[in-house]
Amino acid sequence: MVEVKKSLCGGCLFGFACPILAYVDGDRILKIEPDPISHTDYPARCERLKLWPNLNEIILRHPKRLNYPLKRVGNRGEGKWERITWEQAIEEIAEKLKEIIENYGPEAIALAQGSVYGDMDIGQHRFQCLLGTPNAWFEGKQCGGARFPIEIAMYGYITFLGIPIPGKTGCIVFWGGSPSEWPNRQWFERVLVCRASGTKIICIDPRPTSEASLSDLWLQIRPGSDAALAMAFLNVIIEEELYDKEFVQKYTLGFDRLREAVKEMPPEKASKITWVPKDKIIEAARIIGSHKPVCWGGGGDYITTNHLGPATSVFSYYFYALVSLTGLDEEGGMYLYKNMENYGCAYGKYVAMWKYLCEHPRRKRDTVGSEIYPIGSCRAWMKYYEAMKEVEPYGFECQYLTMPSHTAVVDAILTGKPYPIKALISQAGGLSSFSLGRLIKALKSSNLELFVVMDIFPTPFTALADYVLPAAHTVEKDSLMTFNGLVFFIHGGERAVQPLFERHDDYDLWRDLGRRLGLDMPDKEKMFDMLLEPTGMKFREFVEKKRYYFPPLQWRKYEKRLATRSGKIEYVPSVLEELIGKGAFPPQYEEPAWSPSKNPILAKEYNLILTSRGRKWPYIHTGGRWLTEFRQMYPWPLCEMNPEDAKDRGIAHGDWVFIETPVGKILSKAFISPAMLRGVVAADTFWYLPEEGEESLYGLLKYNFNALIPDGYEYTDRISGTLPYRGLLCKVYKAAETEVQTVVK
Ligand code: SF4
Numbered sequence: 001m002v003e004v005k006k007s008l009c010g011g012c013l014f015g016f017a018c019p020i021l022a023y024v025d026g027d028r029i030l031k032i033e034p035d036p037i038s039h040t041d042y043p044a045r046c047e048r049l050k051l052w053p054n055l056n057e058i059i060l061r062h063p064k065r066l067n068y069p070l071k072r073v074g075n076r077g078e079g080k081w082e083r084i085t086w087e088q089a090i091e092e093i094a095e096k097l098k099e100i101i102e103n104y105g106p107e108a109i110a111l112a113q114g115s116v117y118g119d120m121d122i123g124q125h126r127f128q129c130l131l132g133t134p135n136a137w138f139e140g141k142q143c144g145g146a147r148f149p150i151e152i153a154m155y156g157y158i159t160f161l162g163i164p165i166p167g168k169t170g171c172i173v174f175w176g177g178s179p180s181e182w183p184n185r186q187w188f189e190r191v192l193v194c195r196a197s198g199t200k201i202i203c204i205d206p207r208p209t210s211e212a213s214l215s216d217l218w219l220q221i222r223p224g225s226d227a228a229l230a231m232a233f234l235n236v237i238i239e240e241e242l243y244d245k246e247f248v249q250k251y252t253l254g255f256d257r258l259r260e261a262v263k264e265m266p267p268e269k270a271s272k273i274t275w276v277p278k279d280k281i282i283e284a285a286r287i288i289g290s291h292k293p294v295c296w297g298g299g300g301d302y303i304t305t306n307h308l309g310p311a312t313s314v315f316s317y318y319f320y321a322l323v324s325l326t327g328l329d330e331e332g333g334m335y336l337y338k339n340m341e342n343y344g345c346a347y348g349k350y351v352a353m354w355k356y357l358c359e360h361p362r363r364k365r366d367t368v369g370s371e372i373y374p375i376g377s378c379r380a381w382m383k384y385y386e387a388m389k390e391v392e393p394y395g396f397e398c399q400y401l402t403m404p405s406h407t408a409v410v411d412a413i414l415t416g417k418p419y420p421i422k423a424l425i426s427q428a429g430g431l432s433s434f435s436l437g438r439l440i441k442a443l444k445s446s447n448l449e450l451f452v453v454m455d456i457f458p459t460p461f462t463a464l465a466d467y468v469l470p471a472a473h474t475v476e477k478d479s480l481m482t483f484n485g486l487v488f489f490i491h492g493g494e495r496a497v498q499p500l501f502e503r504h505d506d507y508d509l510w511r512d513l514g515r516r517l518g519l520d521m522p523d524k525e526k527m528f529d530m531l532l533e534p535t536g537m538k539f540r541e542f543v544e545k546k547r548y549y550f551p552p553l554q555w556r557k558y559e560k561r562l563a564t565r566s567g568k569i570e571y572v573p574s575v576l577e578e579l580i581g582k583g584a585f586p587p588q589y590e591e592p593a594w595s596p597s598k599n600p601i602l603a604k605e606y607n608l609i610l611t612s613r614g615r616k617w618p619y620i621h622t623g624g625r626w627l628t629e630f631r632q633m634y635p636w637p638l639c640e641m642n643p644e645d646a647k648d649r650g651i652a653h654g655d656w657v658f659i660e661t662p663v664g665k666i667l668s669k670a671f672i673s674p675a676m677l678r679g680v681v682a683a684d685t686f687w688y689l690p691e692e693g694e695e696s697l698y699g700l701l702k703y704n705f706n707a708l709i710p711d712g713y714e715y716t717d718r719i720s721g722t723l724p725y726r727g728l729l730c731k732v733y734k735a736a737e738t739e740v741q742t743v744v745k
Contacts, residue, residue, distance in 0.1 A: 001025070006035060006543050008481070008493035010474030011048050011055040013623035014115055015481055016184035017474055018042045019547050022056075022496035029057050029475065029496055039491070039548045042186055048618060052629050056475050060500065064457060064626050064690070066470035067501035076444050076451070077464050079694045086502060089467055090509075093425075094516035096450045100422045101517075107365045108422040110409060111136035112430025115621040120427050121484045122351050122527060123510030125399065129353035130519040132360035134367040134378050135412075135421060137403035138484055139621065141376075142307060142433040146720040147316035148400045149375040149384075153573035154320050156388050156563025158398075159334035160486050162295035163553070164190045166197035168332030170291030173202045175226070175319075176726075177297045180210040181615045200291050202284050204229065206611065206677035207640060217284050220677040223611035224308055224592035224727015225274040230318035231589060232270030233285040234262040234325070242289025243325040251558045254571035258321055261586035273589075275677070293327025296334060307612070309593035309724030312717040317587055324569050331555050337488050338557070339397050344535045344549030347485045348394025351531065354381050354402060355395060365419055369408025372713060373721040374579040376403040383575050388563035396563075397485035405721020406434045407711050413442040423450035427471070427506055429622045431461050432686060435711030435723055436701060437664060440464070454509055457626045460688050460697035471506050472499040480528050480539065491548035492528070492539065580719060592727035593715040594662075599729065606661060606729035612685045612705050613640065622686045625698075637684040637703050639668040641732065642676040649733055656740040659683055661730045664707040667740060670732075681732055683708075685725070 002025050008017040009032060019038035023030045032049070034041040048055055059065075069089040074080030100108050109131065113124050121138065128136045148158050164172055164187075172191055179188040195201055195214060203215035204226075212218045221229060237243055238259050248255050267285075271278040288294055296319075308315060327333040340347035348354075357363065358378040370377035381402050385395035412421040424443075431439060443451060443464045453462045454469035462468045476499040480492040499505070507524045514521035522530070528539035535542060535549055542549075561567040565574045572585050596603040615621070616634065624630045639659055641651070651657055653672040658665045659681065668683055676682070685705040692699030701707045708730065709715075715724055 002030065005496040006494055006547065007496035008474050008479050008491070009043055009056060010059060011046070011052075012183035012620060013059070014183055014620045015483055017479065017481055017491070017493070018046070018184070019491055019493055022475065024496050027497045027500060029060065032056065035547060037545070037547050039550055040186065042184070047185065048183065058627065058629065059456075059473055060475060060497070062457070062626060065503075066455060066458060066462070066468060067503060068470060069502065070468040072466045076466070077695065077697065079463070081468070086504065089469060090512045090516065093450065093452055093467060094513050097423060097513065097517060100449065104420055104422055105364055106132040106362050107135060108420055109133045109135070110421045110424045112424065112426035113138040114427065114429030114432055115139060115623050119479050119481055120506040121482060122480070122531070123507035123521070124427065125351045126353065127510040127514050127519065127521065129357040129360070130514065130521070131517065132357065132362040134357065134363065134402055135404050135409065136399070137430070138399060139430065139433055140400065140484060141403040141406065142722055144400055145376065145403060145722040146312040146717045147319070148398070149380070149720060150313055150316045150573070150576070151320045152384060152396055152401070153564070153570070153576045155324065155328070155336060155569055156391070157336040157338060157557070158486070159323060159328070160337055161187070162297065162334045163332065164194045164199065164295045165332035166194050166199070168293070169194050169199045169295050170293055170327070170332070171200040171202065171288055172295045172297070173204065173288065174209075174211040174215070174297045175204045176614075178209045178211055178614060179297065181617045183618060183620045200287050202287060206680045207613070207682050208673055208675035217280065217287065219276045219280055219284055222273075222275040222677075223609050223680060224311060224595055226308065227311055227315035227318055227589055228265055228270045228273040229276060229281065230315060230322055231262045231265035232267045232281050233288060233322055234258070234318060235265055236267060236282055236285035237289040237325060238262060240286070240289065242286065248325070252324070252569040252571060253566055258571040258586055262318070265589060288322075288326055293330035293333025295332065296323055307722065307725035308727050309715045310718055311590045311592045311727070312722055313719045314587045314590045317585060321571060329555050329557055335488065335553060335555070336557050337486070339392050339394055340482065340485055340490070341394070341534055343488045343490060343551060345482055345490045345531050346533045347482055347531065348397045350527065351482075352394065352397040352399070352485050355385060357402070358382050367402065367404035367408070368412040368418060368421065369405045369721055371418060373405050373408070373719060375720040376401050378402060380579055383579055387565035387575050391561055391563045399484060405716060406723055407713065407716055407721055410434065410438045410442045410711065413448050414438070414445060416447065420447065422448065424448060425452040426461060427454045427509075429455065429459055429461065432622045432706075433723070434706060435709045436704060436706045438711050440697070440701070454506060458690070458694065458698075459622065460700035463694045463697050469509060470501065470503045472503040476500065476503060477505040478524060478528070478539070480531060488553070489548055489550040492543050493547070494543050576719075593710060593724040594729040595727060596729070602662065603729055606731050608645065608730050608732060609680045610659065610661065610708065610728040610730035611680060611682050611726045613638070613682045614685065616684060619686065622688065625688060626690050636669045637667075637687040638671040639681055639683040639732065640671045640673045640676055641681050642678045643672050643674055644678055645681070646670060646672050651732070651734050656735040657732050658735050659708060659730050659732050661708040661710070661728055663710050664701070666703055666705065666707050667735055668703070681730060
């Protein structure tokens with residue numbers, strides 16, 4: 001009998017998850033349609049579903065899905081497994097966790113979460129807070145670990161996703177990001193509508209992207225020099241008085257310090273650093289300053305320049321100063337996100353219980369690395385909390401303020417300093433953004449006594465695990481999408497089908513382990529009911545009648561009070577001054593980890609600037625590599641380069657090449673792109689090749705960009721420890737036939 005389920009689509013392999021009506025017969029999804037009561041008709045217009053209408057079924061029944069719990073019987077990575085029951089897996093993992101807590105404390109347990117293909121944050125965060133370990137993170141550590149803490153210190157809130165509105169948005173600036181490459185293109189469609197209505201578009205990117213082709217002005221920047229460009233924009237906007245003086249006077253503090261700092265970066269100087277012609281810098285600054293409100297790209301990767309190692313927080317500071325002067329929280333610009341209580345979800349009360357964690361009686365130590373990187377740490381969270389508690393009683397909800405640096409996590413496993421991490425539980429590729437060489441060493445080390453991975457497909461990390469647990473995908477579970485507390489709406493759906501085989505809901509891992517450890521972990525539906533308290537509805541009623549909660553937006557929140565200590569925008573953020581020391585802000589311009597001016601000798605051999613290409617449709621992060629449908633469309637990792645750079649090296653379009661940095665080399669296919677900025681190479685990220693086999697970790701170290709990035713304190717962002725993926729130095733050369741024959745079959 002065919003039933004209609006009010007479910008969520010899992011075709012993006014990410015948390016976008018559009019609400020759908022799923023027509024289901026037993027465990028088969030026959031077709032999906034938009035739910036008329038939802039906020040979007042996107043399933044009907046979705047390009048992925050036009051190409052692969054049965055995409056959810058493809059993922060649901062894929063022959064390589066993980067279906068049963070497995071326990072390692074050989075050495076880590078040897079590929080020898082024993083099938084066990086869930087009961088046995090939970091029992092053994094819980095016993096080991098108890099032993100580790102007994103011997104080393106709860107801080108010795110680390111929790112990782114990767115791409116959000118569901119609502120896995122809900123279980124993980126609650127478990128973390130009740131257990132008392134500060135050492136947990138999600139993939140966002142790398143994308144927002146430096147920038148959001150600066151933004152929150154400056155405004156009290158974040159502006160994660162701007163809201164372009166035709167007729168209102170004056171200008172959209174894409175700075176390194178490509179929303180056209182997101183698996184779900186709804187936001188990008190808004191950009192196209194705005195452009196048709198006269199919104200100016202500026203693109204800052206060395207690569208010829210779709211966004212560049214749409215733009216009124218395209219600035220091809222040297223990767224890694226972005227802070228100089230942001231400073232020069234501010235220099236022109238302030239010098240030419242293209243900002244709202246009344247706004248500055250009424251709602252900001254420390255503007256004079258900002259003005260003095262950017263005097264150091266006139267357009268002439270910035271042009272030499274960034275390779276962008278001076279006239280273009282001035283023209284862009286004038287467009288930005290005179291077309292407010294400005295929407296600065298959109299979404300998690302709108303600043304793909306947030307991976308610059310030591311230069312990351314410097315850039316973030318000047319970028320958010322720019323945001324503040326170009327129509328912050330004005331309709332059609334960058335919306336300031338409040339906590340989720342305002343958007344129908346008691347997230348801070350029941351999930352992001354950071355205050356409870358910070359005051360947890362069992363927690364004796366702060367995050368590993370917190371003695372070097374003040375962000376993230378419990379110490380930092382409490383400072384921010386003290387500043388914002390009057391207007392945000394649960395403090396900042398998203399995990400950004402507490403997440404440890406990847407470098408420190410690896411150190412803690414390998415050296416036991418400042419204290420050991422002995423167990424690691426990872427869901428959905430939560431280790432994909434580490435520097436790979438040292439990470440693999442740490443995961444193979446006997447110092448790590450327990451390594452558990454839960455996922456939907458095998459990955460290089462399941463290959464190294466002690467226990468592999470099969471996860472249910474979006475259509476196989478009830479979901480309430482909260483995006484780690486980052487958004488201003490929630491949406492939910494019921495499972496379309498029961499989980500196949502022995503796949504489990506991610507939440508249930510935390511519930512079952514938590515209960516064994518004596519933690520108060522309710523069933524998922526009860527948890528959802530609790531979270532939906534602000535809506536006055538229970539989960540089932542919410543799904544039946546509402547589907548999403550998206551209250552009217554409240555713009556211009558600065559007119560009342562912002563969630564900073566002063567209630568105003570602070571250009572010398574008091575919270576950060578307390579954490580880092582006086583005089584740290586405004587910061588001085590800094591080059592990335594490796595650059596021609598900082599490392600001239602290295603730059604002679606490694607004579608190209610390396611940047612990463614970010615998201616590439618149809619993939620999202622590491623997701624989708626097992627799908628033949630995606631691989632037929634986009635079979636290999638690519639590296640984009642200028643024809644002259646390629647010719648100099650005897651490289652033709654489609655050749656296999658090595659990209660090499662001082663720490664590693666990977667294989668990639670040359671993609672010769674006439675409009676690419678000369679001297680720059682942009683390489684694909686997130687690759688592994690399933691056909692390379694489990695014992696080689698699916699070719700992780702052979703194809704994955706992260707094998708190229710350095711790890712160590714000198715290469716990371718000074719305040720948050722985020723790693724460098726952009727603005728590095730590399731050389732590129734043709735690979736010999738023998739070196740690629742395992743690839744080209
Ligand atoms: S955008 Fe993604 S989640 Fe939405 S309908 Fe398309 S595949 Fe499904």
